[in-house]
Amino acid sequence: MLLKTLREEVLDANLELVRRGLVLYTFGNASGIDRAEGLVAIKPSGVPYPELTPAHMVISDLTGKIVEGNLRPSSDLATHLELYKQFSNTGGVAHTHSEFATAWAQAETPIPCFGTTHADYFHGPVPVTERLKSEEIERDYEQETGNAICRTFSRLDPDAVPAILVAGHAPFCWGKNAAEAAHNAVILEYVARMAYHTLLINAESQPLSRELRDKHFLRKHGRNAYYGQVKS
Numbered sequence: 001m002l003l004k005t006l007r008e009e010v011l012d013a014n015l016e017l018v019r020r021g022l023v024l025y026t027f028g029n030a031s032g033i034d035r036a037e038g039l040v041a042i043k044p045s046g047v048p049y050p051e052l053t054p055a056h057m058v059i060s061d062l063t064g065k066i067v068e069g070n071l072r073p074s075s076d077l078a079t080h081l082e083l084y085k086q087f088s089n090t091g092g093v094a095h096t097h098s099e100f101a102t103a104w105a106q107a108e109t110p111i112p113c114f115g116t117t118h119a120d121y122f123h124g125p126v127p128v129t130e131r132l133k134s135e136e137i138e139r140d141y142e143q144e145t146g147n148a149i150c151r152t153f154s155r156l157d158p159d160a161v162p163a164i165l166v167a168g169h170a171p172f173c174w175g176k177n178a179a180e181a182a183h184n185a186v187i188l189e190y191v192a193r194m195a196y197h198t199l200l201i202n203a204e205s206q207p208l209s210r211e212l213r214d215k216h217f218l219r220k221h222g223r224n225a226y227y228g229q230v231k232s
């Protein structure tokens with residue numbers, strides 16, 4: 001069996017989405033990539049989560065050719081592949097229809113950075129894609145979804161904002177591996193729920209100051225990070 005460890009990591013990332021209440025039934029999917037091999041492991045389409053084992057994960061190359069696995073891959077595979085091709089530091093991708101993040105996606109409204117919880121993970125608002133054009137939906141819907149995500153990031157750093165809301169659809173998140181992508185999906189849902197409540201309490205709530213936002217993001221990420229313990 002190819003990529004045993006990656007299969008296990010990807011399975012665990014998918015199960016984490018279930019454990020944290022982010023998926024109903026078979027919604028959602030997480031994947032991971034082995035950059036050296038150029039191969040992606042992703043959840044199969046439509047198999048109930050309790051039945052999933054590492055052997056069920058489908059291995060694809062970056063063109064979408066199935067290299068190992070008897071099951072069909074998640075129907076969103078082509079979206080994941082576009083993110084791996086265009087975001088060079090990305091090692092894992094997670095997609096859910098979690099309630100609050102999806103509500104913001106449906107409202108086609110970026111999630112403002114109202115607090116330090118948000119700023120610890122996302123360096124600025126979580127953006128929304130443009131709507132797909134009808135020919136994009138008809139031509140290659142999943143790949144064009146990936147392209148729409150990457151176009152939105154043409155002026156943004158995907159390592160600084162590892163999440164997006166696909167207009168009218170739901171969030172995609174990513175990270176250095178599948179576990180981090182799933183973790184970011186969990187935090188995104190938490191941040192989306194808090195932003196909703198913030199606006200309910202005060203519809204005039206303002207985003208964090210640039211100084212506080214930068215302080216929180218940069219103490220956890222990048223060259224000068226100092227949050228947590230030094231990794232030996």
Ligand SMILES: [Zn+2]
Pocket residue numbers: 095096097169170
């Ligand atoms: Zn979806």
